Amino acid sequence: MEKATVVVIGGGATGVGILRDLAMRGVDVLLLEKLDMVNGTSSRYHGLLHSGARYAVKDQEAARECIEENSILRKIGKSCVEATEGLFIRLPEDDVDFEGKWVDGCKKSGITAIPITPQEAWQLEPNLSHQIIAAYRVPDAAIDGFRMAWQNIDSAARYGGRVKTYTEVIRIVSENGKVIGLDVRNYFTKQTYFIACDFVVNAAGPWSGQIAALAGLDVNVQPDKGTLIAFNQRISSRIVNRLHVPSDGDIFVPHGSITILGTTSMSVKDPEDTSSSFHEIESLLQIGEKTFENLRKYRVLRAFAGSRPLYSASGGKGRGASRGFVILDHSEDGLDGFMTITGGKFTTYRLMAEKMTDIVCQKLQVTTPCRTAEEALVPEVTEAVKTKARKYFPAYGTELAADRLGADRFKRVVERLEKNPEERQLICECENVTLAEIEEVITEGTSFTLSDIRRKTRMGMGTCQGNFCSLRSVGILSRTENIDQKQQSLQQLQEFLQARWKGIRPVLWGNALRETEMARGIYGVGLNVNGGSPK
Incomplete structure (x- = not known):
């Protein structure tokens, strides 16, 4: 037992x-x-490490908690956090009275909010709307869930x-x-x-x-669904918030080579409801292009959604709930x-x-004190291990792999590469994921599906959305005892492609439409796999 x-x-x-x-x-x-x-x-959100400024007017306690934890997570989880900084910008349609309340709230919460001129904001982020009235710099950051x-x-x-x-x-x-x-x-x-x-x-x-x-x-607990959009470009170097009462579509968060726009707020009965509609996407784009006027010039990679757990003893819902x-x-x-x-x-x-x-x-009756705010999540990767790794990884792939894998797992991957240099081949070119990485995470006992591998390595999360690396990865997975080779390989591939299709379907125009036709040709026509097009 x-x-x-x-x-x-x-x-x-x-x-x-x-x-x-x-x-x-x-x-x-x-x-x-x-x-x-x-x-x-925890993986279906915009990836914002809050400075607390978003809550500085409505919820002082939440704002103070955010700025304190922001500082702690930067220290204990260095490889998880991208210190982008953040901007809050006020546009003509935003309430001028709210700005004063917000500045006062940030001061009371201990959040540094540095005022800058619109000209300075455009120098920092040239793609921003030229209708900016006011702008502030805050210590927001991006974090990998x-x-x-x-x-x-x-x-x-x-x-x-x-x-x-x-x-x-x-x-x-x-x-x-x-x-x-x-x-x-x-x-x-x-x-x-x-x-x-x-x-x-x-x-x-x-x-x-x-x-x-x-x-x-x-x-x-009231599940509250939020839909987000991932763009295939880094529209800004910094996180950008609208300086108004928190609402839909008013946060842009850069992550690596992409940008996430979010989010909506919709009460749902079932937390499993992660659907996104064209109407939600169009609404987000209309709001978002107030911040970035040329927003529709950027390629939309996919849409996704997740449910927040909002608790309210009084039954409050949506943005009205704490x-x-x-x-x-x-x-x-x-x-x-x-x-x-x-x-x-x-x-x-x-x-x-x-x-x-x-x-x-x-x-x-355990009296040991908490140490999670002092001790790093994982040890830092040593320069000696990185030097060995550079023999096998692409030019900038070493740092990417070291950050996403952590010291212990990265060291094991490098040891694999030293024994079998041929495992340096890239399975996912978009995210620079090697064969050695995928084989390593498969051996850890918690990777049973292609999506499990994706969440650990970012395989399939890049520009092509798994069009090429999914087929390669399922071949690797089928060589293990994690799945039955004859019965489950095709099912694994189909489920992975359908999950990618779910996020692409609401944004099916432009390059996304052309790439979907390519996927349909590769899998639906060429391989007779039900995944490159809707079921």
């Missing part, structure tokens, strides 16, 4: 943060995720923390008002089994209400050993984890 002292449910940012914190304090902890890690909210999550897991593993992916919780088991474990089901085999534990932490984000219901409890987080101790509901944490933002995930872990450790 499997057992752990604490089981954490949910493999998003908050869940992995709690996993790391508990493991570092010496608690036997196991995290369960029904699919792959960070497949939900996939990378941050896996580095938390790697850190936790060094202290004994464990994870089980593709493991769905189907029942919270209790006796005499006390949790004793969980019944779970394997996603692939459908086998059910019991995991014993003393404590359960529900960190399932927008699914938190569903998990609580398995224990007969009611948690009022972005703060809440911790619920269900011993007050008659079930000891079960707690829920929900709400919040990616930027404050570490703080949320610390607050929850403090409570759990107090109940377990």
Whole structure:
């Protein structure tokens, strides 16, 4: 029988943060995720590491939390954060009175907001609208949700923390008002089994209400869907926010070679609803071109959506609901050993984890203090290892791979390349992903699908959206025991291509339309694979 002292449910940012914190304090902890890690909210957002300025008027507490955590995450997760800086700009249609309130709010929250002239703003970002009335520089940054999550897991593993992916919780088991474990089901085999534990932490984000219901409890979490657009160019070097009451389509976040525009806010019944419509995309573009007047000249790569977990005891929805987080101790509901944490933002995930872990450790009589704000997630890659790696990676590929893989995994990849230099071949040219990287992540026991590989390496996330690397990658995956070669290779390829198609379909014009025709020709016509065109 499997057992752990604490089981954490949910493999998003908050869940992995709690996993790391508990493991570092010496608690036997196991995290369960029904699919792959960070497949939900924590990877389906704009990737903004908030300075807190967006909340400086409405929510001072959230603003202060953001600026403090912003500083911490830059320190402990250097390779996950791109220190882009941010601009807040006011356009003629934006309320001039709001600007004064915002400046005052930033000052009270401890957020540095440096006023600059429109001319200075255009020098920094030449593509900005020439209708700017006012502009400010703030310490926003971009952050990679996939990378941050896996580095938390790697850190936790060094202290004994464990994870089980593709493991769905189907029942919270209790006796005499006390949790004793969980019944779970394997996603692939459908086998059910019991995991014993003393404590359960529900960190399932927008699914938190569903998990609580398995224990007969009611948690009022409203999934709030946000749709975003990824452009294939870096429109700006800095994050750009509109200086007005937070609304749809008013944030541009550069990531590597792309830019993400977001987001919408729409209450939905099911957090699994990650659909995007042409109407939503057109609305975002119309709003976005107020900030960048030539926005439609840039190629749209894809659209995507995710659900925020908004908690409101009073039933508030959408932008009217708080972005703060809440911790619920269900011993007050008659079930000891079960707690829920929900709400919040990616930027404050570490703080949320610390607050929850403090409570759990107090109940377990563990007195070890939190160290997650001081200790780096992963060690830095040494120059000696980078020097070896440069023999095998493209000119700028060494730094990219070192950042996305972390020191330990990167070292293992370099050792692979030293033994088998032919594994230097690029499987994904768009993101400079080598055969050695893909083979390494497949061996780690948590990569069962092409999308699992994508989330760890960025394979398939570049310009061609997997048109070429997906076929190569499924061939590599089929050589392992992770899938049945005869039965699942074609299914894996089809599912991966259909997932890419889901994001392309709402933006099917221009180059996206031409590339879809190419994909249809390669897979639908040439290989008779149902994936290069809609089902």
